[in-house]
Amino acid sequence: MAVIINIETSTTVCSVALTAEGMVLNHFEEFEARNHAALLSDFIKGCLDHAADHELKIDAVAVSMGPGSYTGLRIGHSEAKGLAYALDIPLIGISTLKLLATRVMFSTLDISPEAIFVPMIDARRMEVFTGAYDFSLDTLMEPQPLILDENSYADLLATGRPVLFFGDGSDKARRIITAPNAVFVPEVVPLAVDMLPLAELAWNLRDFLEPAYSVPAYLKSFQATKPKKLI
Numbered sequence: 754m755a756v757i758i759n760i761e762t763s764t765t766v767c768s769v770a771l772t773a774e775g776m777v778l779n780h781f782e783e784f785e786a787r788n789h790a791a792l793l794s795d796f797i798k799g800c801l802d803h804a805a806d807h808e809l810k811i812d813a814v815a816v817s818m819g820p821g822s823y824t825g826l827r828i829g830h831s832e833a834k835g836l837a838y839a840l841d842i843p844l845i846g847i848s849t850l851k852l853l854a855t856r857v858m859f860s861t862l863d864i865s866p867e868a869i870f871v872p873m874i875d876a877r878r879m880e881v882f883t884g885a886y887d888f889s890l891d892t893l894m895e896p897q898p899l900i901l902d903e904n905s906y907a908d909l910l911a912t913g914r915p916v917l918f919f920g921d922g923s924d925k926a927r928r929i930i931t932a933p934n935a936v937f938v939p940e941v942v943p944l945a946v947d948m949l950p951l952a953e954l955a956w957n958l959r960d961f962l963e964p965a966y967s968v969p970a971y972l973k974s975f976q977a978t979k980p981k982k983l984i
Contacts, residue, residue, distance in 0.1 A: 755812045755956045758800050758836065759948040762789045762829030763821025763849040764874065764921060769796035770945035771803055775953070777946050779803040784942075789828045797832060813837075813961075815845035815952035817852055817943060819970040820882035820896065821874050826969035834964045843961040847951045848970070849874065849943050850884045850896055853920050856947040857938055858888065868915045869893060871906065872941075873922035881922035882972055885909055898973045903929050910934060 756773045767789045770780035781796040804811055816833035819826045837844040853872035858864070866888055874882040879901045885894035899905060909916050910932040918926055919941035927937050955961070 755953060756804060756809045757813045757815050757845070757949075757952050757956065758797065758811055759815045759847075759945040759952055760793070760797070760829045760833050761817040761849075761852070761943050761945040761948060762793060762825040763817045763819050763943055764825065765822075766942050766944065767792045767796065767825075768943075768945040769793070769800055770948065771800040772946075772949045772952065773809070775949065777949065778807075778809075780946050782944060789825050793828060793832050797836065811840055811842060813843045813845055813952070813956055814840075815847055815948055815955070817849045817945075817948065818846040819849050820876075820898075820972040821849050821943075823971060826971065830967070830969050834967065837964050843956075843959075844964050844967060845952050845955045845960070846962045846967065847948050847955070848896070850882070851886065851890055851951060852943045852948055853941060854886045854890065855950060856941055856944070857917060857919055859947070859950070860938075862938065864917070865915050868917055869909050869912070871909070871916055871918045873918060873920040873926060875920075875922040875925075876973075879925055881920075881925065883922070885916075896970065896972060901926055901929060906930065906935075 754774050759770045761768045766784050768782040771778045783792050814833050814836045850872040854870040870886045876882050883899050884896040917936045919938035
């Protein structure tokens with residue numbers, strides 16, 4: 754049995770989950786504000802305390818690797834690496850795009866086996882971080898930053914297969930993508946509890962990261978915004 758702490762901080766939601774053998778043993782989420790630095794340590798401590806109370810040894814820590822918020826990813830990744838070093842356990846990296854796709858795949862929606870899954874993470878203005886996957890999570894479009902226009906995803910839509918768009922960037926696409934096989938799934942956010950199948954798969958494959966050299970998948974360079982002049 755692999756007991757794994759899962760950390761997800763790639764968007765405005767901050768979440769941590771303790772999982773083992775296909776079950777969520779404990780979890781914490783905050784949806785209201787981007788306050789990851791203040792919340793994350795307490796969430797992790799809550800999962801560590803739960804494991805200690807039930808005499809469970811933590812076997813690994815999994816962290817959402819992005820793409821997403823530069824600050825959120827940096828905070829989550831730093832905490833995960835610190836935990837891996839402190840407990841001398843493996844570090845597992847999970848693609849945030851695949852995490853979103855998995856969340857939709859395991860939902861209660863009636864989804865065609867031919868469906869194409871297109872997660873979209875808001876990257877400001879008309880830009881999103883995105884990719885595309887089939888039901889086996891094989892990559893149909895490589896993860897990338899994409900500026901949306903009426904021709905975005907034309908090749909995927911031209912297949913005639915159902916193309917499911919979701920994530921906090923999908924509302925922008927809804928206004929310009931009107932193909933009849935485009936399906937928009939609302940209110941899909943990345944959560945640590947949904948990392949469970951991907952984290953356990955990585956554990957079984959011994960697909961671990963080297964903490965010293967591991968960095969989040971930002972996909973583009975950080976750009977600081979200039980403060981507005983008050984006068």
